[in-house]
Amino acid sequence: MNNPGVHYMFSGRFDSAYLSELYANDIDTAQEIFESSINHIGIELNIAISRFNSGDLEALRRVFHKMKPLFGYVGLPMLHDYVQRFEQRCSDVKHIEELRKEYEDIISVIGDTLDMLRQELYRMKSFNNAKVS
Amino acid sequence: MKITSIIVEDLQPSADFLQKFCERSGLVSVNASCPDAEQALAFLSENLVDLIFLDVEMPGLNGFQMLDQLVYQPQVILTTSKPEYAYNAFEYKVTDFLKKPFTYQRFLDAVQKVEKIRQQTAETEDEHIFIKVNGKLVKLKYDDILFMESMGDYVKFVTPEKRYITLNTMKNLEQKFCGNQFCKVHRSYIVNLSAIDDIQENTLYIKGNEIPVSKSNKASVLQKINVL
Numbered sequence: 001m002n003n004p005g006v007h008y009m010f011s012g013r014f015d016s017a018y019l020s021e022l023y024a025n026d027i028d029t030a031q032e033i034f035e036s037s038i039n040h041i042g043i044e045l046n047i048a049i050s051r052f053n054s055g056d057l058e059a060l061r062r063v064f065h066k067m068k069p070l071f072g073y074v075g076l077p078m079l080h081d082y083v084q085r086f087e088q089r090c091s092d093v094k095h096i097e098e099l100r101k102e103y104e105d106i107i108s109v110i111g112d113t114l115d116m117l118r119q120e121l122y123r124m125k126s127f128n129n130a131k132v133s
Numbered sequence: 134m135k136i137t138s139i140i141v142e143d144l145q146p147s148a149d150f151l152q153k154f155c156e157r158s159g160l161v162s163v164n165a166s167c168p169d170a171e172q173a174l175a176f177l178s179e180n181l182v183d184l185i186f187l188d189v190e191m192p193g194l195n196g197f198q199m200l201d202q203l204v205y206q207p208q209v210i211l212t213t214s215k216p217e218y219a220y221n222a223f224e225y226k227v228t229d230f231l232k233k234p235f236t237y238q239r240f241l242d243a244v245q246k247v248e249k250i251r252q253q254t255a256e257t258e259d260e261h262i263f264i265k266v267n268g269k270l271v272k273l274k275y276d277d278i279l280f281m282e283s284m285g286d287y288v289k290f291v292t293p294e295k296r297y298i299t300l301n302t303m304k305n306l307e308q309k310f311c312g313n314q315f316c317k318v319h320r321s322y323i324v325n326l327s328a329i330d331d332i333q334e335n336t337l338y339i340k341g342n343e344i345p346v347s348k349s350n351k352a353s354v355l356q357k358i359n360v361l
Contacts, residue, residue, distance in 0.1 A: 072234030
């Protein structure tokens with residue numbers, strides 16, 4: 001629900017202008033979507049690792065395609081674009097091994113991002129709990 | 134009346150996100166949320182909706198393959214993160230294309246397009262009626278109805294090709310039809326004014342059919358037709 005008097009400030013690494021537009025200061029909804037996105041990014045990350053190890057390029061591309069919008073919902077458009085470039089690379093190369101370095105980088109970046117997202121989710125939960133109490 | 138919809142989306146946060154926007158708008162009710170095209174097709178085979186929010190890349194059938202299999206096509210808003218699908222979207226005449234993630238304002242613009250088309254369609258649909266004949270519903274375009282004749286508890290609808298008899302009363306039909314296009318000319322007849330071929334004294338003729346015009350109705354009939 002909207003709380004026009006109480007504004008949540010997203011941490012500096014998030015695109016707060018975009019998130020404000022997306023959630024219109026409805027931090028309950030933002031919390032729900034963040035929580036759900038974090039869960040799904042975690043799930044898709046494990047699937048991506050499995051697809052890379054099995055050498056299935058098209059399946060790997062589909063995983064990143066599916067994961068991509070999740071970074072938009074959590075206010076990380078740069079990461080969204082990064083994943084989009086990697087998705088495109090999956091279509092461009094012939095052999096999965098050509099992607100190994102980029103793949104290892106993106107997996108590491110997404111892993112770090114998950115930590116950051118969990119911290120933000122914790123902040124949001126505290127904010128929403130404080131409102132209730 | 135709200136726009137009825139179905140969300141077809143394999144990624145749960147995207148479906149949740151869309152559902153929240155629908156709730157926030159107060160314009161769209163979500164009748165079902167399906168994670169793949171097969172479930173959506175099963176739902177749509179038994180339920181009518183105004184709108185499908187449709188993802189493209191899904192396990193099994195993709196969004197376009199699903200559209201190919203639909204018996205009737207509601208309006209479609211494609212929701213995808215791949216702008217490359219815009220050309221196909223155009224080919225499939227979808228109402229709008231939302232690139233994920235999209236803002237609430239962009240969502241609202243798309244929904245307003247749907248509403249506008251829905252209203253235009255509703256206006257066009259007013260130009261026909263379904264009548265029950267021998268246990269089935271038959272569609273009659275207003276323009277095709279030459280006249281209606283009372284037969285006690287039944288009414289005969291006459292078109293250039295066929296005659297249909299249905300259980301109804303002239304009183305009901307008078308309320309439903311009489312206006313600019315149709316006019317009651319006799320206690321047993323309502324005619325389509327644009328179908329009249331000629332009028333002589335107290336009789337009018339429509340495609341060889343002779344229809345009496347009562348004295349009490351004659352003045353209003355003459356008022357409604359273009360007499361030089």
